[in-house]
Amino acid sequence: MFLNGETLLPLGAFCNAPNSTDSGITMANKKIETKQQSVHIVLQEKGGIGKSFIANILLQYLTDGGAPVVGIDTDPSNASLACYKSLNVKQLDIMDDKRIDIQRFDDFMMLLEDTKDDYVVDIGSSNFIGFHEYVTSQDIFSLIESMGIKVYLHIIVVGGEVLGPTLTGLEKIVAAGVPDKSVVIWENEHFGKLYSDGSIMESEAIQNLDDKIFGGIVLNKSNNDLHGRDLQKMQKEHCIFADINDSKLFLMMEKIRLHQYKVRLWDSLDTVFSPDTPTIKDVPIKDVKHPEEAFVK
Numbered sequence: 001m002f003l004n005g006e007t008l009l010p011l012g013a014f015c016n017a018p019n020s021t022d023s024g025i026t027m028a029n030k031k032i033e034t035k036q037q038s039v040h041i042v043l044q045e046k047g048g049i050g051k052s053f054i055a056n057i058l059l060q061y062l063t064d065g066g067a068p069v070v071g072i073d074t075d076p077s078n079a080s081l082a083c084y085k086s087l088n089v090k091q092l093d094i095m096d097d098k099r100i101d102i103q104r105f106d107d108f109m110m111l112l113e114d115t116k117d118d119y120v121v122d123i124g125s126s127n128f129i130g131f132h133e134y135v136t137s138q139d140i141f142s143l144i145e146s147m148g149i150k151v152y153l154h155i156i157v158v159g160g161e162v163l164g165p166t167l168t169g170l171e172k173i174v175a176a177g178v179p180d181k182s183v184v185i186w187e188n189e190h191f192g193k194l195y196s197d198g199s200i201m202e203s204e205a206i207q208n209l210d211d212k213i214f215g216g217i218v219l220n221k222s223n224n225d226l227h228g229r230d231l232q233k234m235q236k237e238h239c240i241f242a243d244i245n246d247s248k249l250f251l252m253m254e255k256i257r258l259h260q261y262k263v264r265l266w267d268s269l270d271t272v273f274s275p276d277t278p279t280i281k282d283v284p285i286k287d288v289k290h291p292e293e294a295f296v297k
Contacts, residue, residue: 038150039112039119043132045169047125049158052080053235054186055122058154059087060240061269068117072108074131075124086240095127100134112149136176145179152214154184157200160192174212183209184272185216215272227261230254 040062042055055071059081062069071089073081081089090111094104112119123131135141141151155173157166174183187200194200201216234240237249241262244255 036150037116037118037148038152039121039144040152040154041121041123042154042156043123043128043173044156044166045125045128045132045172046158046162046165049156049162049166050186050188050190051125051156052122054154054156055081055120056084056087056240057265058269059089059120060242061266062118062120063087064242064266068115070111070115070117070119072119072121074122074127081120081122083238084240085238086243095130098130100130105134109144112144113147132173132176139177141177141179141182151179151182152184153178153182154186156186156188157194158188158191159194162191163194174209178212180211181214183212184214187216187218189218189220217268217272227257230257231261234258 040055040058042051042058044051059069059071069088071081071087073089073091074094081087082091092104092108094101094108096104108121111117141153144151153173155170157163157170170183170185185200185206187194195203199216199218200206201213201218206213206216233250233254234244237247239247239249241258244250244258250258
């Protein structure tokens, strides 16, 4: 199923059936402990693997954390983020054909310099090559960090037939030069499990990149079709989790299931972005309690 040109992944691709007995809909927001300004860039050369969905989730999560956050939608032909009216999103077409429009990219850099907001940037696959070539040649990530802004690169790796291309995309991004502790790997099992005997985070390939990896989240596949339909409905209506409570578009049980999903995923994101979380070596996969297994380096 497709939405605005991006594969619409069912919620079952991201978590197992919730086990929570909490049927309440409201949830106390958890504050992100770090106060450093940050820019979260979601990128991967392979298309149709859920980049815009993850950018959307990050934007909601950071907004719930209490800090001012802005989404940057770089693909006006798709506008996957901009169509969500409850999110603070700016459209910025940074491309001129297949090359970076330097003036427009300078406008983005000025946004970073002039505000204290956090940013979530969705780089479409059609923009990936031009964007990656430019930021690599100009050492843009290091420049941003020299401004006192933490860079996070959110990179999706997918199982099944697209495992090879997405691993190649990950290696290409890291090999070109990224800041230490900047890469967050989203291990998406929607198209198949990546490794039969554990997480990619425990693989030799990832361990060799140890100094570049900030953390990772395993997005387990589930057979719960109800949750998949709930999330598809939420995306079709361009709603975010904060809209659900008062919306007449959703039935009570749909609201409960979506709330449970949010709690699970937010807890996993807290695990990655909390400085007090045990390291990956201290948290065996079998002991992770959340459907989305979270790891930090």
